[in-house]
Ligand code: GTP
């Protein structure tokens with residue numbers, strides 16, 4: 001009895017989740033993450049080399065979640081590096097540039113790449129997707145309008161957000177809803193109900209962020225998980241993770 005009472009008082013265990021970013025090169029994946037984590041924008045393009053890794057803690061309602069973010073390079077050249085990082089993912093930031101039709105049309109091939117890498121036993125039903133229609137700031141001519149992007153995303157049961165890493169528009173709200181949806185999905189057993197799902201409630205609490213990166217080593221095929229691949233322990237501290245992102 002006493003043991004049970006003590007057990008009830010224990011705080012809920014932190015949830016560990018893995019999030020990846022996907023989308024063509026130059027659509028703004030790294031900038032979206034940087035805007036959220038560091039509240040700043042870097043106008044100069046510095047292509048991600050292979051994979052960048054960062055970890056952040058977020059409070060969603062009564063639940064602490066440790067988010068491990070694997071920011072993928074979008075360039076086809078890095079296919080061999082990123083293809084090992086799709087497995088065991090709970091959330092995907094699927095990004096396109098509203099000024100590039102090509103990046104929007106490539107979303108299907110990004111899903112296909114993920115499906116292919118997960119193999120016949122993998123399922124996208126256990127993954128929350130947040131589609132980011134990025135670069136909505138006035139600086140660029142828009143060629144993919146909101147209704148088109150929203151339809152693509154929502155018809156697949158994905159979240160849809162208009163974002164600008166430059167101005168910060170939509171970034172905070174998108175991440176809050178994204179993380180809430182991941183927590184909800186975990187709490188209902190990790191499978192999305194058929195016919196799409198509603199976005200989670202936004203939750204408060206400022207994230208504690210340690211954005212770091214290191215290039216993925218070569219010759220990584222056959223390793224166990226995404227942390228092994230980078231030579232890290234899951235939830236590693238900043239020191240264990242190495243090089244701070246210079247962007
Ligand atoms: P890869 O790492 O090569 O896959 O590219 P990425 O998708 O990570 O793109 P990145 O975040 O490096 O941004 C590419 C370029 O777009 C940079 O010059 C950014 O400054 C710019 N950029 C990113 N987000 C925005 C945005 O919201 N608005 C505008 N105007 N430019 C942006």
Ligand code: MG
Pocket residue numbers: 029030031046047048071072073074
């Ligand atoms: Mg990048």
